[in-house]
Amino acid sequence: MPTVEVKISDVERIAKTYISYEELEKYLAKLKCELVEVRGDKLIYEASYDRPDLFSAEGLGRALRNLVGREEGFKELPIKDSEVEVITSNKPSYRPYVLGAVVKGLNLDDESISQLFQLQEKIHFSYCGDRALVAIGIHDFSQVKPPIYYKAVSEFTFKPLGYEYLMSIKEILNTVDKGVKYKHLVREGEYPLLIDSTGTVLSMPPIINSEYTRITPNTKEVFIDITGTELELMFRIMNLVIGALVERGENVEVFKVKVVDGSNIIWSPRYHPKVVELRLSNIRRLVGIELTQDEVVKCLKTSGFNVRSVSGEAFFVSVPPYRIDVMQEVDLIEEVAIAYGYERITSDLIPPTHPGGIHPLERLSKLVKDLMIGLGYSEVVNFMLTDSEFLEVLGINNYVVLENPKMKAYSAVRSSLIPSLLQSVKTNLPYSKNIRLFEVGDVVNLSNNLASSLRKVGVVASAEDVTLTDMLVVLKSLMYVLGVKYSLRKCVNPMMISGRCGEVVVGDLTIGVVGEIHPRILNYLEITMPVAVMELDISAILSLINSEVLRTSPSN
Structure with missing residues (x-):
């Protein structure tokens, strides 16, 4: 989330009112922002990526002007x-x-x-x-x-x-x-x-x-x-x-x-409001609350929108040109819910439809996490979305592309955990010269134009003396505890050094890859130390492990 720094006096000048610390904290939460620090006249907060109108004091002051009741809706500018x-x-x-x-x-x-x-x-x-x-x-x-x-x-x-x-x-x-x-x-x-x-x-x-x-x-x-x-x-x-x-x-x-x-x-410019139709029944269906026409109008104006007309249960809402995040009815429904107050919406416990239990894939994932922590590795959790351009640099060309991404950095769905782990190494390199990280997470595999979700574990090590041997030790330890016999087979991988990488094979099934990252990629990422990686398909391993092993594993 972008970190924004403003002067409180400047925000108050735009909002046309004094705002206390308690009000700042409350209203920032309503705007999907997080208060980071208040120091004297300085306010630092994190704004949501989908609210770029709040990336400066002007947008924050304008939004607060609506929330505190100094202004209703917005002024349409010819x-x-x-x-x-x-x-x-x-x-x-x-x-x-x-x-x-x-x-x-x-x-x-x-x-x-x-x-x-x-x-x-x-x-x-x-x-x-x-x-x-x-x-x-x-x-x-x-x-x-x-x-x-x-x-x-x-x-x-x-x-x-x-x-x-x-x-x-x-x-x-x-x-x-x-x-x-x-x-x-x-x-x-x-x-x-x-x-x-x-x-x-x-x-x-x-x-x-x-x-x-x-x-x-x-x-x-x-x-x-x-x-x-x-x-x-x-x-x-x-x-x-x-x-x-x-x-x-x-x-x-x-x-x-x-x-x-x-x-x-x-x-x-095309600086004119967009009109979006909002229906009362859809608010009730999606949010689960009963609101009157007057309550909906009040919520919309508090959120900075103008209501042009009301016909039956339909509201025709003017969206300010700077609210580029509001594109359709569901976005307005979210704004109504925020203005109404999430804390006022009561929750209902849905009755269970079947007995609960830990899914075998989650059980195995937890075991793998425990083993990796025991081997001295730290867990990271990265986004499933990544930069398609970075995937191309790595030589990965079989992945799902988003049709209309909000950001270039999140323009593709990852098909491997290795790219995200390499980015984690780059981020942590200024703070440590001995990096050992792992991630257990989902990726999306694309085959014959059909997408399927897989659970994988990715491991990365970076230090001055790291080699392929470090990853082979981790691989051997994991597979020994899981009770899976494997072999290694030479392979060609565009991310890795030729002769310093291999596929992990069980029977006739390839379940992973291990190797040292190619200097070309290290130079691209400005990583100055060697990097060794490993990735295993936990979903495939699950099908190879018999139920007796699962029942007697330490995770139980």
Whole structure:
């Protein structure tokens, strides 16, 4: 969950009310956030990934304004016309889209500027693939002379943000922190630039803005640029940024920008509410509570929504443009339940339909966990979702891909525990030079376009003297206790060093793999010590163990 840092005084300014510590704790829970720390005027909290509108003080203050009753619903903001154009001229082929918007009437200070930058970076990391899919730029519009051109150049010189002297693009990519970090996102000789009619550079997306259009406390109007590869995602990200900016002034105005892409014309932003139908019977069916029309309307307004009309049991609800997480009726039902209060919903104990008992797979999994802990390994628990790009780097190409992932980091369902364990090694490497971890968890196997769930155990060891032998010792110990006779067979595995890996075979059945990770992958992950891994199919082992072994195993 993204960690957000705000000033309580700034949040109270936006919420238009004083908020006590107890109220903060209560209301943050209602917003699916977790209070981390309050120190003086500083508030640190963790926001849910599905509430990006809460990644800065603007969104939190706005939500609290509704919860404490200072405001009902949200103010629907008309989008005004303008003459501002963005013209795509010789645009970069690999990053073809650009959107723009102008926001005027702002009243900024150092803290509000800091919050806008925080929002920008949190969105970049959580929703934009760390700028690979979408990048955000915010500029002082008083320094810009439209039309604005989005083009690809082979070289150019300008002052990058934070520097007072001219630098070439290649210098920026090789010496400036942001340039070094994100230069892999641009192609040599085809660098994206946003330039106004006077030749002033606004930014080199997705790398860095220019110093010429820096936002300061004197800035009253801004130009927002959104560039990337996913047009619909870009529109949603634009709405998040505008939603934050409109909280920074009493009479903020938003203006359209015309994007001219050859013969295609795109108008942005699309900052208009979406209307979703909500039915009273579906609230009753999913949440199990009886609410009146007035109670539902109150819950919706407390959550920051407007109710356009009510017809019978149907509510037609206006969803704010910045609530990009609300897509359908079930999302509104969740909001009603949160506003009503989960603590007020009584629970009913469902009568059992059969005698209870520990499933043999869970019994065996517990035994394996106990054995691994006894061997000196620490247990980790990772997500079932992982990064499809990372799987491709490892040479894993048989996995389930999510059709519409929220984040690139969770775009595929894991078919092996090894990728997650390697990430765990990378995360823990700065804190220990002797890492020994294991995970017992489910993976999804894809065969003949059919997906099936399997239980596996993955083991990883990393230290200066770790070799294949370390994993063979673990394998021998596990199989001895489980009473399974096995053999090893040479194999070729793209993750592992040739000649230093093998398949674990029982009879004619391959139930696992063991080996040393290839240096190519260690370099990719920036792991500086050798790594040995093992993975066994617990589901397959269960079918090989007779019931007598299970009944007499230590887990009983």
